Amino acid sequence: MWKYIIKRLGYFIPTLFGITILVFTLSRLVPGSPVETILGQHATAELEALFEAQLGLDKPIYVQYIIWLKNILSGDLGQSLISNRKVSYLIFHRFQYTVRLALCTTAVNAVVGISLGIISAWKAGTKIDKTLRLISIFGWSMPSFLVGIVFIYIFALKLRLLPAMGAGSIAHIILPTLTIAAGGSSYLSRLTRGSLIEIAGQDFVKTAKAKGLTKSKIMISHVMKNGLLPIVTVIASSFRWALGGSFIVETIFAYPGIGYLATQSVTHRDYAVVIGTVLFFAILTCVTNLIVDILYVYLDPRVRYEGR
Protein backbone atom coordinates (compact mmCIF):
# COMPACT_ATOMS: atom_id res chain seq x y z
CA MET A 1 0.00 0.00 0.00
CA TRP A 2 2.76 2.45 0.86
CA LYS A 3 4.43 1.81 -2.45
CA TYR A 4 1.22 2.86 -4.13
CA ILE A 5 0.88 5.95 -1.99
CA ILE A 6 4.39 7.07 -2.76
CA LYS A 7 3.83 6.44 -6.45
CA ARG A 8 0.63 8.42 -6.28
CA LEU A 9 2.37 11.33 -4.59
CA GLY A 10 4.92 11.10 -7.36
CA TYR A 11 2.13 11.85 -9.80
CA PHE A 12 0.67 14.54 -7.61
CA ILE A 13 3.66 16.85 -7.49
CA PRO A 14 4.26 17.25 -11.23
CA THR A 15 0.53 17.69 -11.73
CA LEU A 16 0.52 20.43 -9.13
CA PHE A 17 3.39 22.14 -10.91
CA GLY A 18 1.65 21.72 -14.22
CA ILE A 19 -1.42 23.41 -12.77
CA THR A 20 0.62 26.38 -11.59
CA ILE A 21 2.28 26.68 -14.98
CA LEU A 22 -1.07 26.56 -16.76
CA VAL A 23 -2.61 29.13 -14.46
CA PHE A 24 0.44 31.37 -14.83
CA THR A 25 0.14 31.11 -18.61
CA LEU A 26 -3.55 31.98 -18.41
CA SER A 27 -2.78 34.94 -16.21
CA ARG A 28 -0.32 36.25 -18.75
CA LEU A 29 -2.73 35.68 -21.65
CA VAL A 30 -5.29 37.99 -20.16
CA PRO A 31 -5.76 40.99 -22.42
CA GLY A 32 -4.33 44.34 -21.45
CA SER A 33 -1.07 44.67 -19.64
CA PRO A 34 -1.10 45.70 -15.98
CA VAL A 35 1.14 48.61 -16.88
CA GLU A 36 -1.46 50.03 -19.23
CA THR A 37 -4.14 49.54 -16.63
CA ILE A 38 -2.22 51.43 -14.02
CA LEU A 39 -0.86 54.21 -16.19
CA GLY A 40 -3.98 54.68 -18.29
CA GLN A 41 -3.70 57.85 -20.24
CA HIS A 42 -0.39 58.95 -18.86
CA ALA A 43 1.51 56.21 -20.62
CA THR A 44 4.71 57.22 -22.28
CA ALA A 45 7.50 54.94 -23.33
CA GLU A 46 9.73 55.91 -20.41
CA LEU A 47 7.04 55.56 -17.78
CA GLU A 48 6.04 52.20 -19.16
CA ALA A 49 9.61 50.98 -19.03
CA LEU A 50 9.92 52.26 -15.47
CA PHE A 51 6.77 50.50 -14.31
CA GLU A 52 7.70 47.33 -16.08
CA ALA A 53 10.98 47.25 -14.27
CA GLN A 54 9.22 47.92 -11.00
CA LEU A 55 6.61 45.21 -11.52
CA GLY A 56 9.26 42.82 -12.71
CA LEU A 57 7.68 42.46 -16.14
CA ASP A 58 10.88 43.06 -18.08
CA LYS A 59 12.49 39.92 -16.74
CA PRO A 60 12.43 36.70 -18.75
CA ILE A 61 9.24 34.68 -18.48
CA TYR A 62 10.60 31.86 -16.33
CA VAL A 63 11.89 34.37 -13.79
CA GLN A 64 8.46 35.98 -13.75
CA TYR A 65 6.97 32.55 -13.14
CA ILE A 66 9.27 31.94 -10.20
CA ILE A 67 8.46 35.32 -8.70
CA TRP A 68 4.76 34.59 -9.17
CA LEU A 69 5.10 31.19 -7.60
CA LYS A 70 6.96 32.64 -4.64
CA ASN A 71 4.17 35.14 -4.17
CA ILE A 72 1.56 32.40 -4.31
CA LEU A 73 3.34 30.31 -1.74
CA SER A 74 3.52 33.24 0.62
CA GLY A 75 -0.19 33.77 0.16
CA ASP A 76 -0.15 36.80 -2.09
CA LEU A 77 -2.55 36.20 -4.94
CA GLY A 78 -2.84 39.78 -6.04
CA GLN A 79 -5.37 42.48 -5.57
CA SER A 80 -8.92 42.71 -6.72
CA LEU A 81 -9.49 45.68 -9.00
CA ILE A 82 -13.14 46.01 -8.06
CA SER A 83 -13.21 45.59 -4.33
CA ASN A 84 -9.62 46.66 -3.73
CA ARG A 85 -9.13 43.80 -1.34
CA LYS A 86 -6.50 41.15 -1.47
CA VAL A 87 -7.59 38.16 -3.51
CA SER A 88 -6.50 35.78 -0.80
CA TYR A 89 -8.70 37.61 1.68
CA LEU A 90 -11.71 37.33 -0.60
CA ILE A 91 -11.19 33.63 -1.23
CA PHE A 92 -10.49 32.84 2.39
CA HIS A 93 -13.53 34.72 3.57
CA ARG A 94 -15.95 33.11 1.12
CA PHE A 95 -14.53 29.62 1.13
CA GLN A 96 -16.58 28.57 4.16
CA TYR A 97 -19.84 29.24 2.35
CA THR A 98 -18.94 27.19 -0.69
CA VAL A 99 -17.72 24.34 1.45
CA ARG A 100 -20.91 24.44 3.48
CA LEU A 101 -22.97 24.25 0.32
CA ALA A 102 -20.84 21.51 -1.17
CA LEU A 103 -21.04 19.41 1.99
CA CYS A 104 -24.81 19.78 2.28
CA THR A 105 -25.23 18.91 -1.36
CA THR A 106 -22.96 15.89 -1.11
CA ALA A 107 -24.89 14.68 1.94
CA VAL A 108 -28.24 15.00 0.18
CA ASN A 109 -26.82 13.47 -3.00
CA ALA A 110 -25.38 10.56 -1.08
CA VAL A 111 -28.51 9.80 0.92
CA VAL A 112 -31.01 10.21 -1.89
CA GLY A 113 -28.82 8.98 -4.72
CA ILE A 114 -27.47 5.87 -3.06
CA SER A 115 -30.87 4.82 -1.70
CA LEU A 116 -32.49 5.20 -5.08
CA GLY A 117 -29.59 3.37 -6.67
CA ILE A 118 -29.92 0.47 -4.27
CA ILE A 119 -33.65 0.26 -4.85
CA SER A 120 -33.09 0.37 -8.60
CA ALA A 121 -30.53 -2.38 -8.47
CA TRP A 122 -32.59 -4.56 -6.14
CA LYS A 123 -35.57 -4.31 -8.42
CA ALA A 124 -33.54 -4.41 -11.60
CA GLY A 125 -35.64 -4.94 -14.67
CA THR A 126 -38.97 -4.24 -13.00
CA LYS A 127 -41.27 -1.30 -13.52
CA ILE A 128 -39.92 0.41 -10.43
CA ASP A 129 -36.45 0.30 -11.88
CA LYS A 130 -37.67 1.70 -15.17
CA THR A 131 -39.57 4.50 -13.49
CA LEU A 132 -36.59 5.41 -11.36
CA ARG A 133 -34.43 5.39 -14.41
CA LEU A 134 -36.75 7.81 -16.13
CA ILE A 135 -36.71 10.05 -13.09
CA SER A 136 -32.92 9.90 -13.08
CA ILE A 137 -32.64 10.96 -16.68
CA PHE A 138 -35.12 13.70 -15.88
CA GLY A 139 -33.06 15.02 -13.01
CA TRP A 140 -29.84 14.71 -14.87
CA SER A 141 -31.08 16.62 -17.93
CA MET A 142 -32.46 19.51 -15.92
CA PRO A 143 -30.35 22.60 -16.35
CA SER A 144 -29.43 23.77 -12.87
CA PHE A 145 -30.35 27.34 -13.64
CA LEU A 146 -33.87 26.30 -14.61
CA VAL A 147 -34.33 24.32 -11.41
CA GLY A 148 -32.93 27.26 -9.48
CA ILE A 149 -35.29 29.86 -10.85
CA VAL A 150 -38.26 27.49 -10.61
CA PHE A 151 -37.48 26.94 -6.94
CA ILE A 152 -37.09 30.68 -6.40
CA TYR A 153 -40.43 31.27 -8.06
CA ILE A 154 -42.31 28.62 -6.14
CA PHE A 155 -40.76 28.76 -2.70
CA ALA A 156 -39.60 32.32 -2.44
CA LEU A 157 -41.93 34.39 -4.56
CA LYS A 158 -45.19 32.52 -4.42
CA LEU A 159 -45.17 30.57 -1.20
CA ARG A 160 -42.79 32.90 0.63
CA LEU A 161 -41.38 30.00 2.56
CA LEU A 162 -37.68 30.21 1.91
CA PRO A 163 -35.29 33.05 1.16
CA ALA A 164 -34.14 33.47 -2.41
CA MET A 165 -30.83 35.14 -1.82
CA GLY A 166 -27.88 35.42 0.46
CA ALA A 167 -26.71 33.33 3.32
CA GLY A 168 -26.92 33.37 7.05
CA SER A 169 -29.32 30.76 8.23
CA ILE A 170 -30.13 27.18 7.46
CA ALA A 171 -33.11 28.34 5.44
CA HIS A 172 -30.77 30.12 3.05
CA ILE A 173 -28.93 26.97 2.19
CA ILE A 174 -31.94 24.77 1.47
CA LEU A 175 -32.85 25.97 -2.00
CA PRO A 176 -29.30 26.07 -3.39
CA THR A 177 -28.67 22.59 -2.01
CA LEU A 178 -31.82 21.16 -3.54
CA THR A 179 -31.00 22.77 -6.86
CA ILE A 180 -27.62 21.12 -7.15
CA ALA A 181 -28.85 17.92 -5.56
CA ALA A 182 -31.53 17.44 -8.22
CA GLY A 183 -28.88 16.65 -10.80
CA GLY A 184 -26.35 15.14 -8.48
CA SER A 185 -28.56 12.51 -6.86
CA SER A 186 -29.81 11.36 -10.25
CA TYR A 187 -26.24 10.88 -11.36
CA LEU A 188 -25.26 9.14 -8.16
CA SER A 189 -28.26 6.81 -8.30
CA ARG A 190 -27.29 5.70 -11.82
CA LEU A 191 -23.70 5.10 -10.76
CA THR A 192 -24.76 3.13 -7.70
CA ARG A 193 -27.15 1.04 -9.72
CA GLY A 194 -24.51 0.35 -12.35
CA SER A 195 -21.91 -0.58 -9.79
CA LEU A 196 -24.23 -2.93 -7.88
CA ILE A 197 -25.46 -4.62 -11.02
CA GLU A 198 -21.92 -5.15 -12.21
CA ILE A 199 -21.03 -6.83 -8.92
CA ALA A 200 -24.19 -8.91 -9.08
CA GLY A 201 -23.06 -10.30 -12.41
CA GLN A 202 -19.94 -11.78 -10.97
CA ASP A 203 -19.31 -15.41 -10.22
CA PHE A 204 -19.25 -15.25 -6.46
CA VAL A 205 -22.84 -14.06 -6.50
CA LYS A 206 -23.82 -16.99 -8.66
CA THR A 207 -22.10 -19.22 -6.16
CA ALA A 208 -24.04 -17.65 -3.34
CA LYS A 209 -27.28 -18.17 -5.20
CA ALA A 210 -26.35 -21.76 -5.95
CA LYS A 211 -25.70 -22.25 -2.27
CA GLY A 212 -29.32 -21.34 -1.74
CA LEU A 213 -29.02 -17.95 -0.06
CA THR A 214 -32.03 -15.69 -0.29
CA LYS A 215 -31.95 -12.65 -2.49
CA SER A 216 -31.89 -10.26 0.45
CA LYS A 217 -28.98 -12.04 2.04
CA ILE A 218 -27.04 -11.98 -1.19
CA MET A 219 -27.79 -8.34 -1.82
CA ILE A 220 -26.85 -7.19 1.63
CA SER A 221 -23.90 -9.33 2.57
CA HIS A 222 -22.27 -9.78 -0.76
CA VAL A 223 -23.33 -7.34 -3.41
CA MET A 224 -23.62 -4.18 -1.37
CA LYS A 225 -20.50 -4.74 0.64
CA ASN A 226 -18.48 -4.94 -2.55
CA GLY A 227 -20.53 -2.63 -4.70
CA LEU A 228 -20.48 0.25 -2.29
CA LEU A 229 -16.71 0.42 -2.25
CA PRO A 230 -16.45 2.51 -5.37
CA ILE A 231 -19.10 4.68 -3.76
CA VAL A 232 -16.35 6.37 -1.82
CA THR A 233 -14.89 7.51 -5.10
CA VAL A 234 -18.35 8.37 -6.27
CA ILE A 235 -19.09 10.51 -3.24
CA ALA A 236 -15.82 12.31 -3.75
CA SER A 237 -16.65 12.97 -7.36
CA SER A 238 -20.05 14.13 -6.16
CA PHE A 239 -18.26 16.61 -3.93
CA ARG A 240 -16.21 17.83 -6.88
CA TRP A 241 -19.37 18.03 -8.95
CA ALA A 242 -21.02 20.07 -6.23
CA LEU A 243 -18.06 22.43 -6.28
CA GLY A 244 -18.35 22.73 -10.03
CA GLY A 245 -22.11 23.18 -9.95
CA SER A 246 -21.82 25.82 -7.32
CA PHE A 247 -20.88 28.51 -9.84
CA ILE A 248 -24.27 28.77 -11.45
CA VAL A 249 -26.31 28.06 -8.37
CA GLU A 250 -24.42 30.49 -6.16
CA THR A 251 -24.85 33.17 -8.80
CA ILE A 252 -28.60 32.57 -9.07
CA PHE A 253 -29.11 32.65 -5.33
CA ALA A 254 -26.51 35.37 -4.71
CA TYR A 255 -24.99 32.98 -2.22
CA PRO A 256 -21.66 34.50 -1.15
CA GLY A 257 -19.38 31.63 -2.01
CA ILE A 258 -16.36 31.38 -4.25
CA GLY A 259 -18.46 30.38 -7.24
CA TYR A 260 -20.33 33.66 -7.09
CA LEU A 261 -17.01 35.46 -6.67
CA ALA A 262 -15.69 33.78 -9.80
CA THR A 263 -18.65 34.61 -12.02
CA GLN A 264 -18.85 38.19 -10.76
CA SER A 265 -15.15 38.69 -11.42
CA VAL A 266 -15.39 37.38 -14.94
CA THR A 267 -18.32 39.69 -15.66
CA HIS A 268 -16.44 42.64 -14.21
CA ARG A 269 -13.12 41.69 -15.79
CA ASP A 270 -11.45 41.44 -12.42
CA TYR A 271 -8.63 39.28 -13.73
CA ALA A 272 -6.62 38.86 -10.56
CA VAL A 273 -9.58 37.36 -8.74
CA VAL A 274 -10.43 35.02 -11.59
CA ILE A 275 -6.89 33.70 -11.75
CA GLY A 276 -6.77 33.35 -7.98
CA THR A 277 -10.04 31.43 -7.95
CA VAL A 278 -8.94 29.16 -10.77
CA LEU A 279 -5.72 28.32 -9.00
CA PHE A 280 -7.54 27.68 -5.78
CA PHE A 281 -10.10 25.35 -7.30
CA ALA A 282 -7.57 23.45 -9.35
CA ILE A 283 -5.40 22.77 -6.36
CA LEU A 284 -8.43 21.83 -4.28
CA THR A 285 -9.57 19.32 -6.89
CA CYS A 286 -6.07 17.89 -7.20
CA VAL A 287 -5.78 17.43 -3.46
CA THR A 288 -9.26 15.89 -3.24
CA ASN A 289 -8.32 13.40 -5.95
CA LEU A 290 -5.19 12.49 -4.06
CA ILE A 291 -7.07 11.91 -0.82
CA VAL A 292 -9.72 9.85 -2.58
CA ASP A 293 -7.16 7.67 -4.31
CA ILE A 294 -5.33 6.99 -1.09
CA LEU A 295 -8.60 6.33 0.74
CA TYR A 296 -9.63 3.89 -1.95
CA VAL A 297 -6.40 1.99 -1.64
CA TYR A 298 -6.93 1.81 2.07
CA LEU A 299 -10.47 0.47 1.72
CA ASP A 300 -9.93 -1.97 -1.11
CA PRO A 301 -7.52 -4.71 -0.03
CA ARG A 302 -7.13 -5.99 -3.56
CA VAL A 303 -5.33 -2.89 -4.73
CA ARG A 304 -2.96 -3.13 -1.79
CA TYR A 305 -1.57 -6.48 -2.77
CA GLU A 306 -1.27 -5.75 -6.43
CA GLY A 307 2.28 -4.54 -6.22
CA ARG A 308 3.60 -7.77 -4.74
Place this chain on the structure above:
Amino acid sequence: MAKKDFSLIFALAILLMVIIFSIFPQYIASEYFTHVDLSKRLSTPSLENIFGCDFLGRDIFSLIVWGSRIALLICIVPTFIGAALGVSIGILSGYVGGKTDDVIQRMVEIIVSFPGLLLSLTIINILGPGLWNAMWSVTIWRVTGFIRITRSLTLTMKETGYVEWAKALGAGRAHVMFRHILPNILTPIIVQLTFSMPGTLLSVASLSFLGLGANPPSPDWGVLMQQSRKYLVYAPWAAFTPGIFIFLISFAFNTIGETFRDIVDPRAKYVRI
Protein backbone atom coordinates in the same frame (compact mmCIF):
# COMPACT_ATOMS: atom_id res chain seq x y z
CA MET B 1 -40.68 -2.09 -21.75
CA ALA B 2 -43.72 0.03 -22.47
CA LYS B 3 -42.51 2.96 -20.46
CA LYS B 4 -39.11 2.98 -22.05
CA ASP B 5 -40.49 2.79 -25.56
CA PHE B 6 -42.73 5.71 -24.85
CA SER B 7 -39.91 7.87 -23.59
CA LEU B 8 -37.75 6.95 -26.56
CA ILE B 9 -40.50 7.92 -28.98
CA PHE B 10 -40.99 11.12 -27.05
CA ALA B 11 -37.26 11.84 -27.24
CA LEU B 12 -37.11 11.25 -30.96
CA ALA B 13 -40.18 13.42 -31.45
CA ILE B 14 -38.55 16.27 -29.56
CA LEU B 15 -35.40 16.02 -31.62
CA LEU B 16 -37.37 15.96 -34.81
CA MET B 17 -39.32 19.01 -33.74
CA VAL B 18 -36.16 20.94 -32.90
CA ILE B 19 -34.52 19.94 -36.17
CA ILE B 20 -37.56 21.13 -38.09
CA PHE B 21 -37.51 24.35 -36.10
CA SER B 22 -33.90 24.91 -37.12
CA ILE B 23 -34.36 24.22 -40.79
CA PHE B 24 -37.59 26.12 -41.39
CA PRO B 25 -37.93 28.76 -38.71
CA GLN B 26 -39.53 31.26 -41.03
CA TYR B 27 -42.45 28.97 -41.83
CA ILE B 28 -43.17 27.91 -38.30
CA ALA B 29 -42.75 31.07 -36.33
CA SER B 30 -45.23 33.58 -37.56
CA GLU B 31 -42.89 36.53 -37.30
CA TYR B 32 -39.21 37.20 -37.37
CA PHE B 33 -38.25 37.22 -33.74
CA THR B 34 -37.08 40.81 -33.58
CA HIS B 35 -40.56 42.18 -34.05
CA VAL B 36 -41.14 44.30 -30.99
CA ASP B 37 -44.57 45.23 -29.75
CA LEU B 38 -44.28 47.16 -26.53
CA SER B 39 -48.00 47.12 -25.87
CA LYS B 40 -47.73 43.40 -25.37
CA ARG B 41 -44.85 43.42 -22.91
CA LEU B 42 -44.82 40.39 -20.64
CA SER B 43 -48.22 39.29 -21.82
CA THR B 44 -49.50 35.91 -20.78
CA PRO B 45 -49.64 33.03 -23.21
CA SER B 46 -52.55 33.46 -25.58
CA LEU B 47 -53.77 32.13 -28.87
CA GLU B 48 -51.71 34.65 -30.72
CA ASN B 49 -48.53 34.28 -28.70
CA ILE B 50 -48.35 30.69 -27.64
CA PHE B 51 -45.76 31.25 -24.95
CA GLY B 52 -46.52 34.88 -24.31
CA CYS B 53 -44.26 37.83 -24.89
CA ASP B 54 -41.05 38.84 -23.22
CA PHE B 55 -40.10 42.18 -21.70
CA LEU B 56 -39.72 43.81 -25.10
CA GLY B 57 -42.95 42.44 -26.47
CA ARG B 58 -41.24 39.87 -28.66
CA ASP B 59 -43.12 36.64 -29.20
CA ILE B 60 -41.39 34.00 -27.11
CA PHE B 61 -42.39 31.17 -29.37
CA SER B 62 -40.65 32.86 -32.32
CA LEU B 63 -37.58 33.46 -30.21
CA ILE B 64 -37.43 29.82 -29.28
CA VAL B 65 -37.93 28.62 -32.82
CA TRP B 66 -35.22 30.92 -34.15
CA GLY B 67 -33.00 29.96 -31.28
CA SER B 68 -33.17 26.24 -32.03
CA ARG B 69 -30.63 26.66 -34.76
CA ILE B 70 -28.18 28.08 -32.29
CA ALA B 71 -29.00 25.37 -29.77
CA LEU B 72 -28.32 22.59 -32.24
CA LEU B 73 -25.15 24.34 -33.36
CA ILE B 74 -24.04 24.44 -29.74
CA CYS B 75 -24.81 20.76 -29.31
CA ILE B 76 -23.01 19.65 -32.42
CA VAL B 77 -19.91 21.78 -33.01
CA PRO B 78 -18.00 21.48 -29.73
CA THR B 79 -18.95 17.82 -29.38
CA PHE B 80 -17.81 16.76 -32.82
CA ILE B 81 -14.66 18.83 -32.86
CA GLY B 82 -13.92 17.62 -29.35
CA ALA B 83 -14.52 14.05 -30.45
CA ALA B 84 -12.36 14.35 -33.57
CA LEU B 85 -9.43 15.77 -31.63
CA GLY B 86 -9.98 13.68 -28.53
CA VAL B 87 -10.30 10.37 -30.28
CA SER B 88 -7.21 10.95 -32.42
CA ILE B 89 -5.10 11.96 -29.45
CA GLY B 90 -6.58 9.18 -27.34
CA ILE B 91 -5.78 6.44 -29.84
CA LEU B 92 -2.29 7.81 -30.30
CA SER B 93 -1.74 8.00 -26.58
CA GLY B 94 -3.14 4.55 -25.91
CA TYR B 95 -1.48 2.75 -28.74
CA VAL B 96 1.94 4.32 -28.80
CA GLY B 97 2.25 4.24 -25.04
CA GLY B 98 5.54 5.05 -23.39
CA LYS B 99 6.70 8.59 -22.94
CA THR B 100 4.14 10.10 -25.33
CA ASP B 101 1.36 8.52 -23.37
CA ASP B 102 2.79 9.75 -20.08
CA VAL B 103 3.11 13.31 -21.28
CA ILE B 104 -0.36 13.41 -22.75
CA GLN B 105 -1.85 11.87 -19.65
CA ARG B 106 -0.15 14.44 -17.42
CA MET B 107 -1.53 17.24 -19.51
CA VAL B 108 -5.01 15.77 -19.47
CA GLU B 109 -4.86 15.34 -15.71
CA ILE B 110 -3.84 18.93 -15.28
CA ILE B 111 -6.70 20.21 -17.40
CA VAL B 112 -9.14 17.90 -15.67
CA SER B 113 -8.22 19.35 -12.28
CA PHE B 114 -10.01 22.53 -13.24
CA PRO B 115 -13.77 22.43 -12.81
CA GLY B 116 -15.20 22.58 -16.32
CA LEU B 117 -17.17 25.74 -15.96
CA LEU B 118 -14.30 27.53 -14.29
CA LEU B 119 -11.96 26.68 -17.13
CA SER B 120 -14.54 27.99 -19.56
CA LEU B 121 -14.93 31.14 -17.49
CA THR B 122 -11.19 31.76 -17.57
CA ILE B 123 -10.97 31.23 -21.30
CA ILE B 124 -13.86 33.59 -21.87
CA ASN B 125 -12.11 36.01 -19.57
CA ILE B 126 -9.21 35.95 -21.99
CA LEU B 127 -11.08 35.76 -25.27
CA GLY B 128 -14.04 37.92 -24.33
CA PRO B 129 -17.72 36.94 -24.27
CA GLY B 130 -19.49 35.66 -27.35
CA LEU B 131 -21.14 32.52 -28.60
CA TRP B 132 -18.14 31.09 -30.46
CA ASN B 133 -15.74 31.83 -27.64
CA ALA B 134 -18.11 30.08 -25.28
CA MET B 135 -18.21 27.07 -27.58
CA TRP B 136 -14.43 26.87 -27.88
CA SER B 137 -14.07 27.09 -24.14
CA VAL B 138 -16.39 24.10 -23.75
CA THR B 139 -14.63 22.16 -26.50
CA ILE B 140 -11.48 21.79 -24.43
CA TRP B 141 -13.41 19.98 -21.76
CA ARG B 142 -14.95 17.66 -24.32
CA VAL B 143 -11.56 16.88 -25.84
CA THR B 144 -10.18 15.72 -22.51
CA GLY B 145 -13.22 13.54 -21.90
CA PHE B 146 -12.81 11.85 -25.25
CA ILE B 147 -9.09 11.41 -24.82
CA ARG B 148 -9.65 9.51 -21.60
CA ILE B 149 -12.31 7.23 -22.95
CA THR B 150 -10.56 6.54 -26.22
CA ARG B 151 -7.33 5.81 -24.45
CA SER B 152 -8.85 3.22 -22.14
CA LEU B 153 -10.69 1.62 -25.04
CA THR B 154 -7.51 1.56 -27.09
CA LEU B 155 -5.61 -0.06 -24.26
CA THR B 156 -8.20 -2.84 -24.15
CA MET B 157 -8.12 -3.20 -27.90
CA LYS B 158 -4.36 -3.38 -27.99
CA GLU B 159 -4.46 -6.77 -26.31
CA THR B 160 -6.83 -8.33 -28.79
CA GLY B 161 -6.04 -10.60 -31.67
CA TYR B 162 -6.65 -8.07 -34.41
CA VAL B 163 -3.70 -5.98 -33.48
CA GLU B 164 -1.22 -8.81 -33.06
CA TRP B 165 -2.35 -10.26 -36.32
CA ALA B 166 -1.98 -7.01 -38.23
CA LYS B 167 1.44 -6.44 -36.76
CA ALA B 168 2.50 -9.93 -37.72
CA LEU B 169 1.45 -9.18 -41.25
CA GLY B 170 3.70 -6.14 -41.17
CA ALA B 171 1.18 -3.36 -40.72
CA GLY B 172 2.53 0.02 -39.79
CA ARG B 173 1.38 1.88 -36.67
CA ALA B 174 -0.92 4.31 -38.42
CA HIS B 175 -2.56 1.47 -40.28
CA VAL B 176 -3.22 -0.50 -37.11
CA MET B 177 -4.55 2.53 -35.32
CA PHE B 178 -7.00 3.69 -37.92
CA ARG B 179 -7.97 0.55 -39.73
CA HIS B 180 -8.17 -1.83 -36.81
CA ILE B 181 -8.54 -0.09 -33.51
CA LEU B 182 -10.71 2.85 -34.51
CA PRO B 183 -13.57 0.92 -36.16
CA ASN B 184 -13.79 -1.40 -33.20
CA ILE B 185 -14.01 1.26 -30.56
CA LEU B 186 -16.38 3.42 -32.58
CA THR B 187 -19.59 2.21 -30.96
CA PRO B 188 -18.85 3.18 -27.37
CA ILE B 189 -17.51 6.46 -28.68
CA ILE B 190 -20.77 7.15 -30.47
CA VAL B 191 -22.61 6.48 -27.21
CA GLN B 192 -20.30 8.94 -25.49
CA LEU B 193 -20.93 11.44 -28.27
CA THR B 194 -24.66 11.21 -27.68
CA PHE B 195 -24.17 11.84 -23.99
CA SER B 196 -21.76 14.72 -24.63
CA MET B 197 -24.23 16.76 -26.59
CA PRO B 198 -26.59 17.64 -23.75
CA GLY B 199 -23.59 18.36 -21.55
CA THR B 200 -22.27 20.82 -24.08
CA LEU B 201 -25.64 22.48 -24.46
CA LEU B 202 -26.02 22.85 -20.71
CA SER B 203 -22.51 24.27 -20.34
CA VAL B 204 -22.87 26.85 -23.08
CA ALA B 205 -26.39 27.72 -21.93
CA SER B 206 -25.02 28.23 -18.42
CA LEU B 207 -22.40 30.56 -19.80
CA SER B 208 -25.04 32.47 -21.75
CA PHE B 209 -27.19 32.60 -18.63
CA LEU B 210 -24.29 34.25 -16.82
CA GLY B 211 -24.04 36.78 -19.61
CA LEU B 212 -20.81 35.37 -20.94
CA GLY B 213 -22.03 33.48 -23.95
CA ALA B 214 -24.08 34.74 -26.81
CA ASN B 215 -24.87 38.42 -26.83
CA PRO B 216 -28.35 39.87 -26.93
CA PRO B 217 -30.43 40.24 -29.07
CA SER B 218 -29.45 36.74 -30.08
CA PRO B 219 -32.34 34.29 -29.62
CA ASP B 220 -30.02 31.88 -27.82
CA TRP B 221 -32.07 30.21 -25.11
CA GLY B 222 -29.60 30.89 -22.32
CA VAL B 223 -29.59 34.58 -23.16
CA LEU B 224 -33.40 34.63 -23.17
CA MET B 225 -33.44 33.19 -19.70
CA GLN B 226 -30.91 35.66 -18.45
CA GLN B 227 -32.83 38.61 -19.83
CA SER B 228 -36.17 37.45 -18.51
CA ARG B 229 -34.87 36.59 -15.09
CA LYS B 230 -35.48 40.11 -13.82
CA TYR B 231 -39.16 39.76 -14.62
CA LEU B 232 -39.62 36.44 -12.88
CA VAL B 233 -42.27 37.89 -10.61
CA TYR B 234 -44.41 39.25 -13.42
CA ALA B 235 -43.87 36.77 -16.20
CA PRO B 236 -42.29 33.52 -15.08
CA TRP B 237 -43.07 31.76 -18.34
CA ALA B 238 -40.66 34.09 -20.14
CA ALA B 239 -37.79 32.65 -18.15
CA PHE B 240 -39.11 29.12 -17.81
CA THR B 241 -39.94 28.36 -21.42
CA PRO B 242 -36.42 28.54 -22.91
CA GLY B 243 -35.22 26.55 -19.93
CA ILE B 244 -37.81 23.88 -20.52
CA PHE B 245 -36.71 23.60 -24.13
CA ILE B 246 -33.10 23.23 -23.07
CA PHE B 247 -34.26 20.53 -20.73
CA LEU B 248 -36.23 18.81 -23.49
CA ILE B 249 -33.27 18.59 -25.85
CA SER B 250 -31.08 17.40 -23.00
CA PHE B 251 -33.63 14.79 -22.03
CA ALA B 252 -33.99 13.66 -25.63
CA PHE B 253 -30.27 13.15 -26.15
CA ASN B 254 -29.85 11.45 -22.80
CA THR B 255 -32.70 9.03 -23.44
CA ILE B 256 -31.40 8.18 -26.89
CA GLY B 257 -27.92 7.75 -25.44
CA GLU B 258 -29.22 5.44 -22.71
CA THR B 259 -31.14 3.33 -25.20
CA PHE B 260 -28.13 3.16 -27.43
CA ARG B 261 -25.95 2.14 -24.55
CA ASP B 262 -28.37 -0.61 -23.66
CA ILE B 263 -28.13 -1.98 -27.16
CA VAL B 264 -24.37 -1.81 -27.17
CA ASP B 265 -23.78 -3.03 -23.64
CA PRO B 266 -26.56 -5.40 -22.62
CA ARG B 267 -24.90 -6.38 -19.35
CA ALA B 268 -26.61 -3.71 -17.33
CA LYS B 269 -30.07 -4.73 -18.41
CA TYR B 270 -30.31 -8.44 -17.89
CA VAL B 271 -28.47 -9.33 -14.76
CA ARG B 272 -30.82 -10.41 -12.04
CA ILE B 273 -30.05 -12.08 -8.79
